[in-house]
Each structure stands twice: as structure tokens, then as C-alpha cells.
Amino acid sequence: MTTFAREETLPRVPLPTLEASCERFLAWCAPLLTADERAATEAEVAAFLRPGGPGRVLHAALEEYDATAGVHSWLDTFWPYRYLGRRDRIALNANFFFLFQDAGPDEPQSQVARAAGLIAGAVGYKRQLDQDLVPPVVQRGQAQSMVQNAYLFSTTRIPGAQQDTVRSPYGDEWPGPSDARHIVVFHRGAMFRMEVLGADGDPHSLDDLEAGLHAVLKAGAQPPAPDTSVGHLTTMARAEWAAARESLRTRHPGNAAALDDIETALFCVCLEDFAPADVQDACDQLLYGDRGNRWFDKAVSLIVFADGRAGINVEHCELDGTTILGFTDALLSTPAEEHSRRSGARSQGLPAVEPLVFELDDALRAQVRSAADAFAAYGAATATRTVSFDDFGSTTAKALGASPDAFVQLAYQLAHQRAKGHLGATYESIATRQYRYGRTEAMRVVTPEIQEFVAAMEDPAASADTRRAAFHAAAAQHVTRAKECQTGQAPEQHLWELELIQRRRGAELGVTEQPALFRTPGWLKMRDDYLSTSSAPSVHIQYFGFGSTSSRCIGVAYVLLPDRFHLYLSTPLPVADQMHTFADRLREALTELRELLSSGPSAN
Structure with a gap:
């Protein structure tokens, strides 16, 4: 098929x-x-x-x-409005990230080797996609829409004064798969066009790719002149970026050509010149790290740190987490050498590497500087936290007689009540890809049964049996509502x-x-979200994350696997204390619920 x-x-x-x-x-x-x-x-x-x-x-x-x-x-008109109609910045506010699992002991550890391997895997995936050989996803016997895969490569969001647009292949203006043979590599705020496919369309070998990346590192050893890293402009609010892009494009013919190279590139690779201090720092850098070293409008940006750790930043307008999970799993489940062999890669010598240089006037340099300063301040005004449970996972929840997603969502509500003193609107994303062009449905988590469950947990006089019954009733209703959303009944x-x-x-x-x-x-x-939640279960990622959606919202991105449960939380800095309290209460709630359910009969 x-x-x-x-x-x-x-x-x-x-x-x-x-x-x-x-x-x-x-x-x-x-x-x-x-x-x-x-x-x-x-x-x-x-x-x-x-x-x-x-x-x-x-x-x-x-x-x-x-x-x-x-x-x-x-929903054909709804989705473009929802994503392309937003006028604020998409960097941090809309794009999402995955932090990949670290390279294994038998895998490349260096930055260049890791990046070359990811490029080889991505190019191999594109070759499969071009030939219609990526197997369609089937879940619980239901075929899933694959149309989002058409937006993985050579897709770029284009800012507009009123509404953004998307430049991509598989359309009337660009029929069929992308014929681009290059990617754009960022290093220290400089950009380089690098060929990854030869003139005949065969991919470059891993050795070729490593040589090309070394050439980028050498050429980019000296950072560009101050206020010339144009990637900063992609962090601006959309209408402002649209005006700046037009100024940039018309300033010099070379600028239009450079923009064309970026927008048609298969994807971006961002080589950082530092190693993150820890896992949380790696997550933060994947979400909103900058230094001009990103093009946030690009559908897919693979980011590789100096120590070889890696991840992905994704522009959300045409791509949801489930599609990126499939791409990531394909990328990371096979050794780079095997990707390279399957794709027909061969040694062709040093890939063509060319710097992408923009001609800027004083006004554009001022905009670059202003955008850089504003986004740095915006990132600094965002509080984040990673929370990991390596002794709890979906297997634990199932052994306790509960749906894993219901278990953690009830834990979120109990933790929120204890952190903020009340329940609040909670969003959960539910995938609906079993439908034609299906994307997601919006589920609202708080039900009367959850209210009763939280009340029972907070009532010192409530017996363990009462609390267990309230838990199972709330969990059952959560599962029922999720199924309604999965079938479009929301x-x-x-x-x-x-x-x-x-x-x-x-x-x-x-x-x-x-x-x-x-x-x-x-x-x-x-x-009016107090919690905005979404799940990305894959053994190939450590953390998944996104920014919060309002001035008091906690973004809760979680990876729930059989043997572990990892979360990345984000919220505006003025309410950071509440986020940290929520994290602490969540740890307590999970322990408390495990003890409660293990000491009595399950709902089954």
C-alpha cells in the first residue's frame, strides 16, 4: 500500500x-x-x-x-485561520520541539557525525516519500491520514500582513515532491546552502556530508557582523516580519535569491557552538534558543549541539505531533549507515557549500537588533521546568486498573487544585487522523466527575473506598469523552x-x-486555559515541549511510555511559582494515587 x-x-x-x-x-x-x-x-x-x-x-x-x-x-477553512491567522510571534508561542534520545554507545557521538546521520536519515525518508514507499500508518485497525507528510520537506511559512501563507511542494505552483537538492545549515548566526543530493539526485554519502559540515564549521568559525543574522527576524510578530521580509527581499536581488534558497531548502540544520548545561537547558534551547541560529518559519529544523545531543523544532501550521513522531521514529530507529545505504547514497566528493549573505541597510540592521533583543527578553520572561518519573509509566497505570492518559490527567487536576486552590479550564489535544485530512480535536478535561474526585481527595473524612470510586468514575468519564473527541463529537x-x-x-x-x-x-x-496538555509517546524522544497559551497557563507536554513519564512545563515568569508548586504537587499526587489504587480493588 x-x-x-x-x-x-x-x-x-x-x-x-x-x-x-x-x-x-x-x-x-x-x-x-x-x-x-x-x-x-x-x-x-x-x-x-x-x-x-x-x-x-x-x-x-x-x-x-x-x-x-x-x-x-x-475544517478546511478553520485550520488555516487557526494557525496562519495568528498575528503574534510563532517562535516559542506556536512551534514545538522534541529532544531526541542521546546517541547510543555504538552510534556517532560527535556533533558533525550526529548531524550527518540525521541528514542522511531525513534524506532517506524523503526519497521513500517521493516514491510513495512510506507505509501508511494504521492504528487499531484504522488507516490514518498521511497528507501531512507532504509538508515535511521544502515547506516554509511565509509571513503576511493579514494572514500567513505556506510555500510547499505537492501544490499547483509546485506539483509533485520537492526537487530541491539542498538544505540550509546554520552556525553561529551565519547561514550556508549545502547540497545533500548530487546532480543526478543520488544522496551524498555520510563521509561527504561530514566533510560538508566541517566546511560549514570552518567557514562559520568567525560569527557574522553584529546585527546581520537575519534569522532573528523570524521571531517577530507576523505582520511586522511580513513588512521586514518585503524590505529584505526588495533591498537587493541577492536577498531575494537567498530567501528562495532558505524557503525551498529541504529542511534546516542548526549547529550550535555550545553544549547545554543539562537536559532542561537542552529543552529550552530547542524551544526558543536563538542567537540568529534558527529560521522559525521552516517546517523542520534539526538542531545539534556541540556535544552531539540533538532535537527538532517544528513549525506547527501544517504538521502535528503525530506526524513528527512518525518521522522521528523513522529517523532514529535505524542506524545512519543503513539509512545511507537504503537511500542509494554514494561518495560524490565535498558537497557544494555556499554562504547565504544578505545585503542590509541601517533600518534592517536595526530591525535585526530589535528582534534579537525582544525575543531574548521574551524567552527570559518564560519559566520552564522538566519533571521526570522513571519509576512510573503506562504499564504502572494499567496494572492499577486505569487508562494511562486518564491517570495522568486526573493527577494534573489534583495537582492544580493543590497548587492554585481551584480547578481551571484544561485543554487536551486528541488526534483525529483516521479522517480525511484529519488533524486534532480539542478536548476539555474538567468534568463533574473530576470535580467530585478532587473533592473526595481533598476531604479528610473521605474513606479510601470513596476516593477510589471517585477516581474510577472520573477516569471512566475521561475515557468516554476522549472517545467522543476521537470520533469528531466535540x-x-x-x-x-x-x-x-x-x-x-x-x-x-x-x-x-x-x-x-x-x-x-x-x-x-x-x-481560558489554566492547563494546556498534549502527549507525544515515543521511545526515541526524551522530552516534548511547547510554550504556554495564556498569561496564567501552564503548558504540559508529556512523554508517557510503559516505563517512564517525562514532562516539560512552561508558563509566563510572573506565575512561575505556581508552575513549580504544580510540579511538586504532581509528584505527590502521583505517589498518592498509586498508593490509593494499589490498596484496593480496581475498576475492572
């Missing part, structure tokens, strides 16, 4: 009925509201649902769109797209004002 063969036979993302989404919305937001807030929200939902009301009109327009020829999903993205249709087409449809539902306490509180 070829990579993309099943794409058109996958079922479409189901479009929930308006009534079902409104009913679920009320149930999902209710635990976060007072009685008065619930009543106010219910009244506006009723107005939204009334015959001839705004909800009916907007939903009919969405149904019509979903039935339009060439539309893959009713309200948030549906209602959000209705709001967006009103913004885009309200005058045409006769819905000239934003429906009041979207200003209710229920809508606002349900989507």
Missing part, C-alpha cells in the same frame, strides 16, 4: 449537528461556572438555537461548504468555526453581529 493511496477513501470528518454541539458545550463548560453564569450561558445558547436564529443560519452555511466539490472537510471547533463564518460572511448571511453565545461566561471560561 503506497503512502497516500488511502487518502481519498478515508471517511470525512463528521460534522456534528448544531443541537449536539450546543448540548455538549453546555455540559463541558458547566463545571467551571457559577449558577448565574450557567443560566446566562444557557439563555444565549437557546437564542443561538432558536428557529431562524444565528446558529441555524451559520450552521446551514457550514453544511453547504462541507458539501462543496473539492472540500475535504468542514463542540469547540464546530462552534468556533461558526463564529469565524460570521466574521467572514456575516453581512452576506444576514448575521451582522457576533452571536452573544461567544461572549458568554461559558464560552470564555471553557477556552
Whole structure:
């Protein structure tokens, strides 16, 4: 079965009925509201649902769109708005990272050898993808959408004044796989175009790649002149970066050519000139390390430190964690030599290496300096923490009679209650790739059963049996809701797209004002994250991470495997103490729940 063969036979993302989404919305937001807030929200939902009301009109327009020829999903317009429409910086705010497992004792340890091996693996994966030989993913007997794989190579987000766009192959302007033969290598803020495929399309050998990287290190030994590392500009807010990019492009013909080299490159490789102090520092550097040594708009950037540790930074607009997990697993599960052999790599001599130099005027140099300073300050204003449990994993949770994801999500809620004194809106990303062009669904974790579980755990008078029963009831409801989300039966993205249709087409449809539902306490509180959670289970990564989503949110990125559980937490610096308290309470909660469940009967 070829990579993309099943794409058109996958079922479409189901479009929930308006009534079902409104009913679920009320149930999902209710635990976060007072009685008065619930009543106010219910009244506006009723107005939204009334015959001839705004909800009916907007939903009919969405149904019509979903039935339009060439539309893959009713979310086809939603996803570009959600990702490409954001106007703040994507560096730290949207991009995510994986810290790879360290090289094994029989694998290359040096920076150049590790980087060459990763390049060989990535090029080998691309060759397989070009020939439709990457096996389609099947989970629990269900084929998964592979369309995101088309955005792994030669894909770059392009900033726009109103909304960004994506430059990539497999489209009308660039049909078929990428024909690029080069990557862009960063070192000390300088950029180099390096050929990784020969003139006939055969990959360079590992020795060739190492020689090319050594040439980069030699050429980049002296950092570029101050305020000339153009990668800093990719950390700016999107409209500002769009204006700067246009100034850059029109300043000199060589600038347009250099931008073209970067944007069409298969991927970026960032060679750092230092070794991280520890694992946390490595994670931070992968998320928001800079020194001009990144192009945050590039879909895939492989980052290799001076000591050979490595990871990946990913631009999120066309790529979700599950696709990058598949790519990472393919990259790291096979020795570099085998990747090289399978791809047909051969020795062709030193790859062509050329510096990419931009002509800057005083205004552009000032923008580079300003962007560098602003992003350094933004990174410094972000608090992060790694938390590791090497004596707990999914095997432990299952032995205790619990769904592993439900177990850790309940632990998060208990820890949050103890850290902040209350529960709060919690987001969890649920993959829906079993649908055509499927991506993710938004799950809201807090349920009445979780409220009751936390209350029981906090009640000194509650017996162990009462607490266990509350745990199992909450865990069961969590699993039920997750399954609903996996089958597309969730309200948030549906209602959000209705709001967006009103913004885009309200005058045409006769819905000239934003429906009041979207200003209710229920809508606002349900989507005001206190915890934003996402999981990336792979034996090939140590940590996964992303930035927080609001001024008081804790980003919780976790790797939950049979024998270990690793988390990367992030939050704005003003509330760092609460994040650290949450981490401490989480460690206590996990121990407490293990003891509770091991001392009594399971739910099974």
C-alpha cells in the first residue's frame, strides 16, 4: 500500500449537528461556572438555537461548504485561520520541539557525525516519500491520514500582513515532491546552502556530508557582523516580519535569491557552538534558543549541539505531533549507515557549500537588533521546568486498573487544585487522523466527575473506598469523552468555526453581529486555559515541549511510555511559582494515587 493511496477513501470528518454541539458545550463548560453564569450561558445558547436564529443560519452555511466539490472537510477553512491567522510571534508561542534520545554507545557521538546521520536519515525518508514507499500508518485497525507528510520537506511559512501563507511542494505552483537538492545549515548566526543530493539526485554519502559540515564549521568559525543574522527576524510578530521580509527581499536581488534558497531548502540544520548545561537547558534551547541560529518559519529544523545531543523544532501550521513522531521514529530507529545505504547514497566528493549573505541597510540592521533583543527578553520572561518519573509509566497505570492518559490527567487536576486552590479550564489535544485530512480535536478535561474526585481527595473524612470510586468514575468519564473527541463529537471547533463564518460572511448571511453565545461566561471560561496538555509517546524522544497559551497557563507536554513519564512545563515568569508548586504537587499526587489504587480493588 503506497503512502497516500488511502487518502481519498478515508471517511470525512463528521460534522456534528448544531443541537449536539450546543448540548455538549453546555455540559463541558458547566463545571467551571457559577449558577448565574450557567443560566446566562444557557439563555444565549437557546437564542443561538432558536428557529431562524444565528446558529441555524451559520450552521446551514457550514453544511453547504462541507458539501462543496473539492472540500475535504468542514475544517478546511478553520485550520488555516487557526494557525496562519495568528498575528503574534510563532517562535516559542506556536512551534514545538522534541529532544531526541542521546546517541547510543555504538552510534556517532560527535556533533558533525550526529548531524550527518540525521541528514542522511531525513534524506532517506524523503526519497521513500517521493516514491510513495512510506507505509501508511494504521492504528487499531484504522488507516490514518498521511497528507501531512507532504509538508515535511521544502515547506516554509511565509509571513503576511493579514494572514500567513505556506510555500510547499505537492501544490499547483509546485506539483509533485520537492526537487530541491539542498538544505540550509546554520552556525553561529551565519547561514550556508549545502547540497545533500548530487546532480543526478543520488544522496551524498555520510563521509561527504561530514566533510560538508566541517566546511560549514570552518567557514562559520568567525560569527557574522553584529546585527546581520537575519534569522532573528523570524521571531517577530507576523505582520511586522511580513513588512521586514518585503524590505529584505526588495533591498537587493541577492536577498531575494537567498530567501528562495532558505524557503525551498529541504529542511534546516542548526549547529550550535555550545553544549547545554543539562537536559532542561537542552529543552529550552530547542524551544526558543536563538542567537540568529534558527529560521522559525521552516517546517523542520534539526538542531545539534556541540556535544552531539540533538532535537527538532517544528513549525506547527501544517504538521502535528503525530506526524513528527512518525518521522522521528523513522529517523532514529535505524542506524545512519543503513539509512545511507537504503537511500542509494554514494561518495560524490565535498558537497557544494555556499554562504547565504544578505545585503542590509541601517533600518534592517536595526530591525535585526530589535528582534534579537525582544525575543531574548521574551524567552527570559518564560519559566520552564522538566519533571521526570522513571519509576512510573503506562504499564504502572494499567496494572492499577486505569487508562494511562486518564491517570495522568486526573493527577494534573489534583495537582492544580493543590497548587492554585481551584480547578481551571484544561485543554487536551486528541488526534483525529483516521479522517480525511484529519488533524486534532480539542478536548476539555474538567468534568463533574473530576470535580467530585478532587473533592473526595481533598476531604479528610473521605474513606479510601470513596476516593477510589471517585477516581474510577472520573477516569471512566475521561475515557468516554476522549472517545467522543476521537470520533469528531466535540463542540469547540464546530462552534468556533461558526463564529469565524460570521466574521467572514456575516453581512452576506444576514448575521451582522457576533452571536452573544461567544461572549458568554461559558464560552470564555471553557477556552481560558489554566492547563494546556498534549502527549507525544515515543521511545526515541526524551522530552516534548511547547510554550504556554495564556498569561496564567501552564503548558504540559508529556512523554508517557510503559516505563517512564517525562514532562516539560512552561508558563509566563510572573506565575512561575505556581508552575513549580504544580510540579511538586504532581509528584505527590502521583505517589498518592498509586498508593490509593494499589490498596484496593480496581475498576475492572
